[in-house]
Amino acid sequence: DVKVTQSSRYLVKRTGEKVFLECVQDMDHENMFWYRQDPGLGLRLIYFSYDVKMKEKGDIPEGYSVSREKKERFSLILESASTNQTSMYLCASRERGGGTYEQYFGPGTRLTVT
Amino acid sequence: RKEVEQDPGPFNVPEGATVAFNCTYSNSASQSFFWYRQDCRKEPKLLMSVYSSGNEDGRFTAQLNRASQYISLLIRDSKLSDSATYLCVVNSDRGSTLGRLYFGRGTQLTVWP
Numbered sequence: 357d358v359k360v361t362q363s364s365r366y367l368v369k370r371t372g373e374k375v376f377l378e379c380v381q382d383m384d385h386e387n388m389f390w391y392r393q394d395p396g397l398g399l400r401l402i403y404f405s406y407d408v409k410m411k412e413k414g415d416i417p418e419g420y421s422v423s424r425e426k427k428e429r430f431s432l433i434l435e436s437a438s439t440n441q442t443s444m445y446l447c448a449s450r451e452r453g454g455g456t457y458e459q460y461f462g463p464g465t466r467l468t469v470t
Numbered sequence: 471r472k473e474v475e476q477d478p479g480p481f482n483v484p485e486g487a488t489v490a491f492n493c494t495y496s497n498s499a500s501q502s503f504f505w506y507r508q509d510c511r512k513e514p515k516l517l518m519s520v521y522s523s524g525n526e527d528g529r530f531t532a533q534l535n536r537a538s539q540y541i542s543l544l545i546r547d548s549k550l551s552d553s554a555t556y557l558c559v560v561n562s563d564r565g566s567t568l569g570r571l572y573f574g575r576g577t578q579l580t581v582w583p
Contacts, residue, residue, distance in 0.1 A: 456519045458516045
């Protein structure tokens with residue numbers, strides 16, 4: 357059974373804290389993604405990675421960074437959390453390339469910044 | 471212009487109704503198309519891929535019109551369990567973004583008894 361797991365389902369942090377969101381996949385996928393999802397705005401891509409140590413900015417990278425030291429793990433870092441980063445964060449993985457490969461999502465982390 | 475545009479709804483239909491969702495995409499070079507389903511407070515999951523000739527999976531039919539850059543999803547004989555948000559998704563085949571999917575904002579469906 358394919359699996360994408362995220363380190364926390366719910367997280368509450370204070371403004372200015374450094375926040376780490378961890379994602380692990382067990383499907384040996386090359387591509388991994390971090391999204392945030394907000395009501396009315398849909399899924400927005402923050403960063404993605406198509407290989408170890410490789411990363412590309414998505415549509416809303418400001419205020420975030422990522423790390424991919426191992427193929428199975430992709431971390432999202434909020435250097436200094438702000439209240440406007442309160443959101444649902446979803447990690448996903450997919451085999452590289454086009455075609456009809458399915459993208460698998462983790463269960464999400466609901467982050468609240470107070 | 472957004473890569474994928476779809477009507478957010480909401481669509482509220484009775485059980486047994488037929489409902490159709492549409493979306494348009496902007497990149498004419500896109501090659502792969504999908505519908506994902508997202509239940510409330512859950513992650514999105516693949517519902518079905520969309521093939522050029524159209525395809526059917528039980529009560530669900532997906533169609534692709536490349537000339538108009540238009541994708542549709544038809545649900546027949548709606549069930550209560552079909553209540554969810556349906557996401558139109560397109561694969562980008564451009565350069566380093568190879569394998570990135572573009573998601574529409576989703577269309578919300580509620581089926582009532």
